[in-house]
Amino acid sequence: MKIIVTPTQPYSDQKPGTSGLRKKVKIFQLAHYLENFVQSLFDTLIVPSDAVLVVGGDGRYHNRQAIQTIISMAAANGFARVLIGQGGILSTPAASHVIRKYKTFGGMVLSASHNQGGIHGDFGIKYNIGNGGPAPEKITDEVFAKSKVIAEYKISDLPQVDIDTIGETQFAGLAAGQTFTVQVIDAVQDYADLMQSLFDFKAIKQLLATGFEMKFDAMHAVTGPYAKEIFVNRLGAASESLMNCEPSEDFGGGHPDPNLTYAEDLVKIMFAGENALDFGAASDGDGDRNMILGQNFFVTPSDSLAVLAANATLVPAYAGGIAGVARSMPTSGAVDRVAAKLNVPSFETPTGWKFFGNLMDAGKVTLCGEESFGTSSSHVREKDGLWAVLFWLNVIAVKQMSVEAILKAHWLEYGRNVYSRHDYESIPTEAANSVIAHIKAQFASLPDQVFGNYTVKLCDDFSYHDPIDGSVSNNQGIRVLFTDGSRIVFRLSGTGTEGATLRIYLEAYEPDSSKHHLDAQVALAEMIQIALQISQLVEKTGRVAPTVIT
Numbered sequence: 001m002k003i004i005v006t007p008t009q010p011y012s013d014q015k016p017g018t019s020g021l022r023k024k025v026k027i028f029q030l031a032h033y034l035e036n037f038v039q040s041l042f043d044t045l046i047v048p049s050d051a052v053l054v055v056g057g058d059g060r061y062h063n064r065q066a067i068q069t070i071i072s073m074a075a076a077n078g079f080a081r082v083l084i085g086q087g088g089i090l091s092t093p094a095a096s097h098v099i100r101k102y103k104t105f106g107g108m109v110l111s112a113s114h115n116q117g118g119i120h121g122d123f124g125i126k127y128n129i130g131n132g133g134p135a136p137e138k139i140t141d142e143v144f145a146k147s148k149v150i151a152e153y154k155i156s157d158l159p160q161v162d163i164d165t166i167g168e169t170q171f172a173g174l175a176a177g178q179t180f181t182v183q184v185i186d187a188v189q190d191y192a193d194l195m196q197s198l199f200d201f202k203a204i205k206q207l208l209a210t211g212f213e214m215k216f217d218a219m220h221a222v223t224g225p226y227a228k229e230i231f232v233n234r235l236g237a238a239s240e241s242l243m244n245c246e247p248s249e250d251f252g253g254g255h256p257d258p259n260l261t262y263a264e265d266l267v268k269i270m271f272a273g274e275n276a277l278d279f280g281a282a283s284d285g286d287g288d289r290n291m292i293l294g295q296n297f298f299v300t301p302s303d304s305l306a307v308l309a310a311n312a313t314l315v316p317a318y319a320g321g322i323a324g325v326a327r328s329m330p331t332s333g334a335v336d337r338v339a340a341k342l343n344v345p346s347f348e349t350p351t352g353w354k355f356f357g358n359l360m361d362a363g364k365v366t367l368c369g370e371e372s373f374g375t376s377s378s379h380v381r382e383k384d385g386l387w388a389v390l391f392w393l394n395v396i397a398v399k400q401m402s403v404e405a406i407l408k409a410h411w412l413e414y415g416r417n418v419y420s421r422h423d424y425e426s427i428p429t430e431a432a433n434s435v436i437a438h439i440k441a442q443f444a445s446l447p448d449q450v451f452g453n454y455t456v457k458l459c460d461d462f463s464y465h466d467p468i469d470g471s472v473s474n475n476q477g478i479r480v481l482f483t484d485g486s487r488i489v490f491r492l493s494g495t496g497t498e499g500a501t502l503r504i505y506l507e508a509y510e511p512d513s514s515k516h517h518l519d520a521q522v523a524l525a526e527m528i529q530i531a532l533q534i535s536q537l538v539e540k541t542g543r544v545a546p547t548v549i550t
């Protein structure tokens, strides 16, 4: 094998966001764009001579080409072996598991998650460290710094590698006597085995065999093959229980984001009145998000996390109890109430799964979740869509209650943290920044101001002090906290690729069970108006309604 040192020019925009580097496909296709980023990453890492790299993606457009480039560059940068999911496929949680199971050096996940795919859509690359989780900011910051001054990258003269046939291909390594191996593994098997080891498959199988009707929507994305193996082959579900389970490079032209807006087909089935099924769920492009629906009933991700924490001991893997919980700041405090009752700690981190890694590695938390449809546990270091679906099925199988009944009982016991998120997508960056600046300018004057039934207690820009490594992350979202415990959070998304997305997170605690049936938009109507008043969003952006409400 020969190393080709190729001169290059830096790009100025390779700053990883909330979850890796995400750009339009056409940006990734610019000369040396991917190579620059990969070399900046390899130059940041200290790669030992026996290092193994996992590579897999969600199968979106550009996945295969990118994988060939990464293999060639890994060989030239001293990796001994690359583990690839068959066909270049690995869901994000499966990649995390493979990194952990085979104790590899790290892995690259090629995905833009829930963003649209296809030639006009998005592509992305994220590096995960040896614990299976997203690289922390100290690595991503250094990669960005290196990408701004890069002058050359190293690539090898390897031929195209067959990534569709399970098995090993060996090449002569960099030095005499060394080899470089590309190993293609079954993308599904290890992950399906892991799920079977965590949950009571016997109980779920029985539930599905006794008239309980479910529908899982893979949204034409990566979880299709995983769902077939787990639900149909291992749990005996009817094949009609699955929809959109053939992955495609453009996700069937859709937007693979499991929420009430984009998982429209599933939502129709689950809100079909008397004809609605018992249970519906969907996952996103790379399989780490989940949406849970009951019969004519939507479970907010924040409530989902709280319910799973409260019922964890019903699942074999967590029968001994949980060490603690963590949630991102904008996620509702519902899970905190469960933690308090269980007498375990709860942590509040910034948005981004990477912030949970240290807490899990230190054994401080078992379950984590985010309002952005992410839930998972320490079985991997990513959020895990199918895991959440199986957890719910396990709980339903044991409790023999409907999704709605489980939620109502939960609210009765803990009170309800009424919650909603309003997204304003693709607004001009300047307009979004001016909204944020406008709210910040009121930091001193807002406290003690009265808005209808609400009085502002304090407002700040959230900072996180990592209790494990002492690192500090500032500017993680604006919080307006009210005296009764309600709050409004304003935050700019770190995952979009077009203009800016402004998110408004609304939360109000309702202890009164006679009001628990209220639609969240109705219950939060006054807070929504306060959010618009404080932010002057309509005036500054010209937008009169959110793009997505969850």
Ligand code: G6P
Pocket (backbone or CB within 6 Å): 018, 019, 113, 328, 351, 352, 353, 354, 370, 372, 374, 492, 493, 494, 495, 496, 503
């Ligand atoms: C990704 C990350 C999550 C994060 C979400 C929302 O899915 O993995 O951890 O919560 O993006 O990020 P955003 O910055 O768009 O609100």
Ligand code: ZN
Pocket (backbone or CB within 6 Å): 092, 112, 113, 114, 284, 285, 286, 287, 288, 289
């Ligand atoms: Zn995702």
